[in-house]
Every structure is written in structure tokens, then in C-alpha cells.
Amino acid sequence: MNIPEELDVLLGEAAEKFRDMEKIRIVSHYDADGLSSAAIVLAASLREGKTVHLSIVKQLRPEVAERLKKENNENIVFTDLGSGHLSLVNEIGADNTLVLDHHHLSGKLNSGVHVNPHLVGMEEDTLSGAGVTYLFARKLDDKNKDLSALAVVGAIGDIQEENWRMNGLNKEIVKEAEDIGTLSRGEGLRLFGRLSRPIHKSLQYTTRPYIPDVSESESGAVQLISNLDIDLKNGDGSWKKLVDLDKEEKKELASAIIKKRVTNGIEDAGEIFGNTYTLSCFDGRLQDARELSTSLNACGRMSQADVGILSCLGDKDALGEMKSVVRGYKRTLGKLIRMVRNNDDMIEDMDGFNLLDGVGKIPENFIGTICSILQSDISKDKVLMGIAESVNGRVKISMRVPDDLDVNVGEIVGDIEETMDIEGGGHEKAGGAYVLSEEKDDFIGMVSDKIDDRT
Ligand SMILES: [Mn+2]
Incomplete structure (x- = not known):
């Protein structure tokens, strides 16, 4: 496999640190990529005889960081999250921290090992969180190559393919899974x-x-x-x-x-x-x-x-x-899709984007998926932004970008994060943030300005 040397060095450092860990706290993301990542790191840990405690979270929010800090964990491994919230990771301050992620970077990890394809200038859609976690597991021990198919499942979940075709390291992971016989690729x-x-x-x-x-x-x-x-x-x-x-x-x-x-x-x-x-x-x-x-x-x-x-x-x-x-x-x-389709007034045509107000109607776990499904229906040339109620006085805002529109919402959210108290994250075509309810309109205004700048 053609792993860029810089990435390989990071994987080696992560594997070395991991070998010294006994009790490991694992925290992963709740989407398909995150769950695939969790399965990979869990299997690899158990094979090494480690004791593990695993949690799945929607996002690394301050209250999650607070809880992890109180637990006084010696060793924490984050998979498919962390890179966008490195200041929170630093605050938790475990003795040994591994971040195995592929999301946009925000800040710098003070101590521990951070593995992310963005750190070595790789393309966004060539490695998923499960892919990074798999490369780590494989570095740890060759026998973990049988977990490669799960990395493919994670990459599919994060829509890393271009028209159902993998690129870059994703493609090589597919090949590895084929070679080992856990997956067969067809056309x-x-x-x-x-x-x-x-x-x-x-x-x-x-x-x-x-x-x-x-x-x-x-x-x-x-x-x-x-x-x-x-x-x-x-x-x-x-x-x-x-x-x-x-x-x-x-x-x-x-x-x-x-x-x-x-x-x-x-x-x-x-x-x-x-x-x-x-x-x-x-x-x-x-x-x-x-x-x-x-x-x-x-x-x-x-x-x-x-x-x-x-x-x-x-x-x-x-x-x-x-x-x-x-x-x-x-x-x-x-049920939720039918509700939106039957209620035209739930969608407001705004300057530069469409707004789906799901507060009190659409649960936060569903708002992103609903935006993904309805985005191309509602408009092929405007961003769709959905809002749902979250916890701790926040709303969840999800954004989906049409294929042919040159807007990077992951970057937009990253920019806003520098000036506003939000917890955001995402990729080029899909991203979102948890925003304080009273600052919702400010956030929407900032997104609108940034879409204007870019189109
Ligand atoms: Mn992911």
C-alpha cells in the first residue's frame, strides 16, 4: 500500500503509544464511519488484551469533554472525531491521547499523537475515519488486515466515493480487503x-x-x-x-x-x-x-x-x-420526510440558501439525513440549511451543498468557529454546527455572507 511517508510516521508513533496502554477509553462518532471506526479499534484492542471502555457521541461537545476529564482517564483514543475540537481534547488532558480522525483541523494537539490525512496534505475524500483507524490497526499488527472491509463500509458511509468509485488510499484498502478475501468488488x-x-x-x-x-x-x-x-x-x-x-x-x-x-x-x-x-x-x-x-x-x-x-x-x-x-x-x-414534503411553509427561500426550520418538529439525529435526502429536490443550486432543537440551549444546524455548487461548508463552519461560540464540523459538501439558540440568527447571517463571498 502506498501510504505517504509522513502519514506512516504518525501511524507508527500512534501504534507505539498504544502498545504501552493497558486500560483504554475509546470515544467515537455516531455515524456509519464512526461506528466502523469503533468496531475496528475495539477489535484491535481486544486482540492486544487491552481493557476498554467505549462511548459513542454525536460530537465532542464541552459537556462530553467535561465528563471525560472527570473520569481521569490515563489513555484516551478518539476515532472519527477530535481533529475539529483539539482545544477540548487538550483540556481533557489525559496522559496519553490518540486522535485518529479525518475531519477538518481546528487547533493543535498539545500532547499525544494526532493522525489525520489533512496534516499531510492528502485529498479530503481519499481516507475516512474508519480508514485512518484501519491503517493504525494494521500498523499495530498485520493480523488486523482482516478488518479492512470495515474501513470500506466507513468510507461508503461518509460518501467518499465519486460516483460509486473509490480513490486514493480508500481504493487501496478495497484492494487489501479483496486480497484477504473478506470483500469482493464488482462492477x-x-x-x-x-x-x-x-x-x-x-x-x-x-x-x-x-x-x-x-x-x-x-x-x-x-x-x-x-x-x-x-x-x-x-x-x-x-x-x-x-x-x-x-x-x-x-x-x-x-x-x-x-x-x-x-x-x-x-x-x-x-x-x-x-x-x-x-x-x-x-x-x-x-x-x-x-x-x-x-x-x-x-x-x-x-x-x-x-x-x-x-x-x-x-x-x-x-x-x-x-x-x-x-x-x-x-x-x-x-414520516418526517412526508411531513416536510406536505408542509411547504417549513422551507423558507433565503438569500443564497434554503432554510428548513425543524425546531420542535424534527429530532436533531434526523435533521442532517433529511437535508441530504431533500437537498437536490428542493434546489439544485442552493445550499439547504436545516435547524433542529438540541440540548444545553443549543440548536443543531445542518448544511448540504448541491454537487455542482462551489461552496465548502466544512471550511465555512471552521471560519465561523474562530469568532463565535459554536461546535461545528464537517466536510466540503456536508457540515453543521451546534449553535446557542439566541445566536442562531447571527450564525445564519454569517453563513449567508460567506456563501455570498464564494458564489
Ligand atoms: Mn467520518
Whole structure:
């Protein structure tokens, strides 16, 4: 693997520090990347015979730092968070601190080892939090290479692919997982739920790539297939899934999708194909790395991170429970999406962005996901900003940027953080912050100015 030398040095320092630790406090982020990271570092720690105490948090907020400080931990390892809150990490002041993260940097770690691809000038979307954590685990011991598939799941969760294709170190981690036999990469139609959903449902649920008249329309999806020579059902009466189609049928379906797109002015045929990842260590729908990633995300949002992490490690009970967590999550999300769609007045057209006011209506764990889903629906050339009520007198503000708009919200939040009491973080296309309720309007105004500067 081509790990940049500077990064490799940091990984070596982190591994060395880790070897001396006995009792380890681990803190990770609650999204799919964070839970994958947690599973990796947990497995690696247990293999080394360490005693661990793991917590999953939404963000490294002051009250979390306060709690960690009171615990008087000798050793703390942060995964998929920390880099954006180094002053809080410094305040906690554990004897030994490791930060294994990939978020935007804010401040400097006073003591300990900080591993982040930004420190060595790497591209934003070539390594996830789980990727950094995996490279660390692998540096610790070669036997941890069997955890590589989880790093792929984390990268998918953080949408690090470009049109379903990995780049940079992510791509090399995929290769490593293939070599070791835990994952097989394929090339296929970029349809949702290829191993698990009836084809018409796969078509209906696929919004990227967009299929005119078919995306988000069950009748449109059924219509598209009924015009083809494809039976919707298998010989045994069960619904056919994408994986059940033979080569000819797949070809026919691909041509039909391309035709639909071309007749609606979308010329890029190649965009409907991408990489698929099948995980050999899981059964059923979780064999699809994309579904595992979605399921982890659901566990985090439903405050059942433990179910997700243990599932990653192959725990049978957890795997069973994960199904019902995912069902509950989908029900909740569906209800909230319908509510926003049916209430036009929840979205306000502001100067430079659209504002979705979910205070009192949308739980903070869902506001980011809802913005992601609705962003391209609401406007293809404006940032969507969502607001939800949080704790400790704060609101959570989430922002999502359309693909073709040149605005970096991770940077904007970072800039604002220097002058205002917020707890922010994020990446180029997705970011957010916890803002004091009474300063909400100031924050929105600052974002608006900064979007103006950049567009
Ligand atoms: Mn991440």
C-alpha cells in the first residue's frame, strides 16, 4: 500500500503509544464511519488484551469533554472525531491521547499523537475515519488486515466515493480487503438494494443516478420493467432482485435506464455503473457493504450504536436486532420526510440558501439525513440549511451543498468557529454546527455572507 511517508510516521508513533496502554477509553462518532471506526479499534484492542471502555457521541461537545476529564482517564483514543475540537481534547488532558480522525483541523494537539490525512496534505475524500483507524490497526499488527472491509463500509458511509468509485488510499484498502478475501468488488448498475430489494423497489429508491419518471415512483419503476422481457418474479414466486437477473436481463435493464435518461437530456451513460462491494463475512442483505453502511447509520441515529458495532464484529444477537432498529429508523425517517414534503411553509427561500426550520418538529439525529435526502429536490443550486432543537440551549444546524455548487461548508463552519461560540464540523459538501439558540440568527447571517463571498 502506498501510504505517504509522513502519514506512516504518525501511524507508527500512534501504534507505539498504544502498545504501552493497558486500560483504554475509546470515544467515537455516531455515524456509519464512526461506528466502523469503533468496531475496528475495539477489535484491535481486544486482540492486544487491552481493557476498554467505549462511548459513542454525536460530537465532542464541552459537556462530553467535561465528563471525560472527570473520569481521569490515563489513555484516551478518539476515532472519527477530535481533529475539529483539539482545544477540548487538550483540556481533557489525559496522559496519553490518540486522535485518529479525518475531519477538518481546528487547533493543535498539545500532547499525544494526532493522525489525520489533512496534516499531510492528502485529498479530503481519499481516507475516512474508519480508514485512518484501519491503517493504525494494521500498523499495530498485520493480523488486523482482516478488518479492512470495515474501513470500506466507513468510507461508503461518509460518501467518499465519486460516483460509486473509490480513490486514493480508500481504493487501496478495497484492494487489501479483496486480497484477504473478506470483500469482493464488482462492477454493476448503481441501484439501491441490489441484493435485497425487488427490482422495481431498487429502481424506485435509486435517486443517484437519477432515472426520470422512475426514481421515487413505484408505478414508473414497475412500468419500466414491464416494458422489458423481465419477469418481476422468480420461479418460486418470490420477487426478483437485481442480483437474480442474468447477464442478458441486466443488459436490457441497463439499456432501458440509459434510454430513459437520454430521452430526458441526461447523456452520461457511464454514470449508471459503479463499484459494488460484497462482504463474505455477512449474510443476507448485509453482504452488500452499502446496506451495512446504511444500517450502521440507522443504529447511530436511533441511539443503538452498540447494536451496530457488535454487528460489525459478527455478533449474532446484534445482527438480529439490527434489522428491527433499521425498520424503526426507516419508519421514523419516512414520516418526517412526508411531513416536510406536505408542509411547504417549513422551507423558507433565503438569500443564497434554503432554510428548513425543524425546531420542535424534527429530532436533531434526523435533521442532517433529511437535508441530504431533500437537498437536490428542493434546489439544485442552493445550499439547504436545516435547524433542529438540541440540548444545553443549543440548536443543531445542518448544511448540504448541491454537487455542482462551489461552496465548502466544512471550511465555512471552521471560519465561523474562530469568532463565535459554536461546535461545528464537517466536510466540503456536508457540515453543521451546534449553535446557542439566541445566536442562531447571527450564525445564519454569517453563513449567508460567506456563501455570498464564494458564489
Ligand atoms: Mn467520518
